[in-house]
Amino acid sequence: MSPTSAPTVRRVLSEVLGLPADSAALHDGANLFELGLDSLGVVRFIADVEAALHLRLPDEQLHAGLFERLDRLVACIDAQRAESAA
Known part of the structure; x- marks a missing residue:
């Protein structure tokens, strides 16, 4: 299985939200x-x-x-990555 997208998701979210x-x-x-994530974010x-x-x-x-839980978002993205790789 490929590595999780969590680090990338966290990095992108930190940039969008203006967090460290x-x-x-x-x-x-x-x-x-x-x-603080809004529709434009x-x-x-x-x-x-x-x-x-x-x-x-x-x-x-x-x-x-x-977007109510970060782990749900990561799971969705990881599933899409796996599907795209298949």
Whole structure:
């Protein structure tokens, strides 16, 4: 299995949210909306993470609930990476 996308996701989120890259706020259970992610931030995050990981996240997989926990978001991205690699 390929390595997790978690480090890249955390780095991109830290840039979008203006947090330090090693911020403890970006833990697995973090609600990204509570950290200040808004609709424009979601769009920027998606574009940046797709570019960083060389993948396309299908629109139908992207819903508000996905951003309520960082670990859910990482799991979705990892699943898409695995599907793209197959």
